[in-house]
Amino acid sequence: MTDAKTHIESFLNTxxxxxxxxxxxxxxxxxxxxxxxxxDLLLKREVKDLDVVTLSDSGVxxxxxxxxxxxxxxxxxxxxxxxxxxYKDYELEFVQARKESYSExxxxxxxxxxxxxxxxxxxxxxxxxxxxxxxxDDFGExxxxxxxxxxxxxxxxxxxIDADQTYFDDPLRMLRAIRFASQLNFQIEQQSFxxxxxxxxxxxxxxxxxxxxxxxxIILSDKPSIGFILLEKCGLxxxxxxxxxKLKGTETIDGKSHKDNFHHTLEVLDNLAKxxxxxxxxxxxxxxxxxxxxTKRFHKEHxxxxxxxxxxxxxxxxxxxxxLKLPLDQKMKYVQKLVRLHLRPIALSKExxxxxxxxxxxxxxxxxxxxxxxxxxxxxxxxxxxxVKRFKQNLTVVSEKLKNLEERDKIKNWQPxxxxxxxxxxxxxxxxxxVGIIKEAIxxxxxxxxxxxxxxxxxxxxxKKAKELL
Numbered sequence: 001m002t003d004a005k006t007h008i009e010s011f012l013n014t015x016x017x018x019x020x021x022x023x024x025x026x027x028x029x030x031x032x033x034x035x036x037x038x039x040d041l042l043l044k045r046e047v048k049d050l051d052v053v054t055l056s057d058s059g060v061x062x063x064x065x066x067x068x069x070x071x072x073x074x075x076x077x078x079x080x081x082x083x084x085x086x087y088k089d090y091e092l093e094f095v096q097a098r099k100e101s102y103s104e105x106x107x108x109x110x111x112x113x114x115x116x117x118x119x120x121x122x123x124x125x126x127x128x129x130x131x132x133x134x135x136x137d138d139f140g141e142x143x144x145x146x147x148x149x150x151x152x153x154x155x156x157x158x159x160x161i162d163a164d165q166t167y168f169d170d171p172l173r174m175l176r177a178i179r180f181a182s183q184l185n186f187q188i189e190q191q192s193f194x195x196x197x198x199x200x201x202x203x204x205x206x207x208x209x210x211x212x213x214x215x216x217x218i219i220l221s222d223k224p225s226i227g228f229i230l231l232e233k234c235g236l237x238x239x240x241x242x243x244x245x246k247l248k249g250t251e252t253i254d255g256k257s258h259k260d261n262f263h264h265t266l267e268v269l270d271n272l273a274k275x276x277x278x279x280x281x282x283x284x285x286x287x288x289x290x291x292x293x294x295t296k297r298f299h300k301e302h303x304x305x306x307x308x309x310x311x312x313x314x315x316x317x318x319x320x321x322x323x324l325k326l327p328l329d330q331k332m333k334y335v336q337k338l339v340r341l342h343l344r345p346i347a348l349s350k351e352x353x354x355x356x357x358x359x360x361x362x363x364x365x366x367x368x369x370x371x372x373x374x375x376x377x378x379x380x381x382x383x384x385x386x387x388v389k390r391f392k393q394n395l396t397v398v399s400e401k402l403k404n405l406e407e408r409d410k411i412k413n414w415q416p417x418x419x420x421x422x423x424x425x426x427x428x429x430x431x432x433x434x435v436g437i438i439k440e441a442i443x444x445x446x447x448x449x450x451x452x453x454x455x456x457x458x459x460x461x462x463x464k465k466a467k468e469l470l
Contacts, residue, residue: 004042004142004149008132011041012140016088020050023068024134030055031134032116032143035123038130042152043184050092053119053131058094059083065092081111098122117145124166124173125180126151126158155186163195171202174236175214182218182227193234200235208325211240215324219282224273225266232262243320244286246293256303261292264381271378280331281371284338285378291316314340338372341365345376349394358402359447362411369406373399410453416442417458426459427466434469441465 012021024031034053041047054061059076062083066074075084083094099114100122114122116131123129126148133141142149146160157177159166167174174196181188188196203211218227228244231237238245248262269285276282291313292306299305317336321328344361365372373395380391405411418426420435429435442451442458442465451457 007042007044008140008142011047012132016090017050019069020065020087020090020092021134021139023065024052024061025136025139027061027064028056029061029064030116031061032131033134034119034131035128038132038142039127039148039152042130042149048090050090052092052094052134053097053116054094055097055116058096062092062094065094116143120145121160123160124170124176126160127156127180129160155184156189157181157186157192158189159192159195163189163192164198167195167199168202171199172206172210172214174199174203174234175206175211175240178227178230178234178236179214179217179221181230182221182224185223185226188230196234196236200239203236203239208323212324212326215240216279219269219286220277220279222273223270224282225270228266228269241324243290243316247289251304253298253304254300256298258296258304261289265289267381268375268378271381272375275374275378276371278371280334281338281375283326284335284342284371284375287313287317287320287335288339288342288375288379289313290320290339310340310343334368337365337368338375341372342375342379345373345395345398346379346391349391349398353398353401355405356448358398358405359411359449362402362406363447369402373402411447417446417453417455418442418462423462426462427470429470434466437469438462438465 011017031052031054033050035051037047037050052061058081059074059078062074062076062085065087066072066085069087071085071087073085077083081096081098085092097114097116097119098111099118100111120129120131120143126146128148129144129146130148130152131143133139133143150156151158157180159173177188177192177196180186218224218231221227228237231240232245232248244265245262247265248260250257250260265286265288268288269282272282272285289306289309291309295306295309295312297305297307314336317339318328318332320326321332321335326332341361341364344364348357348361362369376395377392380388380395382388382391416439420431420439423429423435423438424431442461445451445461446453446458451461
């Protein structure tokens, strides 16, 4: 990377970084930028997190820098030997140089004070072991003991020491290797990839939270399929998300086949990733066909079917979120909703679209209708260009009709025009099942277009319904 020196000089001379670098240079502590900050600036990626390794006490250095900049809050984590502070748009994390040794049953190492080289040696990949001196005698010098600069240039993920030992010691690094390959579109060195295959079972000593954090970062890549294909190829996906592996493969009976739902799902996810950075919408894409293996049936006339996979898939979402330690809150319900509804707009586009069907879709999707339509557009993956064009045109028609209907009927954030207590008061009745039946009948009448979403019309309809029931 011939222009590395120029990149470093330019970075160190930007106003805020220049202030930080000068403050570190003027301290009595040996300090170096290290890891992601160096990697990303050389890759011309945005840098906001500044990792600083020091040969002295990280907490003392952090407090000195905070004092110099008038920063009052410094977070010190003694157990990890780190300290953190925020200055303007940057987050600085200070760590004392250390060397590590591991036991077989844990990824948490025994830690001792170390030299810069020993600290670089413990880093996961050569591209993350690069450092820049912030000391007066060699300020701005790139320190690269493992030829990480060459690996950056050739887009290679490689470990500083023996890959087998690296992944055995800390199995999370296997996921990190695939995550970086996915985020940066790099290749994992062949020996390193073989070491991941060999050590894949070691991933079970890692907490589910850490595994899921890496999985989310892969999902948030510009092209998530890169990471998932690597995960499947090395066997890690079977260890961490076996349910997803069941989507893989095709079957042929009497000349009739079905598509590979694993690769189809990844294509949907990639399509969606081009349009949205919403993690939970991406999870909906990942899980939209998750129930297909359980619903697969073969019929002599129709071939393979997956009837009801959207409903079963929605029911499976809470189990999946619980197992992966994903949040069991509105985010989960959002994913559930989109999985359950993902076929509806496509089905509507194939038939004469009634206002009633559109109202029901708006009512069920509510504020998430635009995300649902985006998921549906991403779900069109046929290799037949004309077919894709036709399906997308049909979905665009559905979108326009939904938009026009919402402007007229205001169904998306629908609230009952009359509430239960009003029904009780107007009809002079006691709280009972009848109140619920009347409320439901009013809702159905509005969705079917029998009455408008209007309070007066709802009250008139209520009296008519009450005559039938009371």
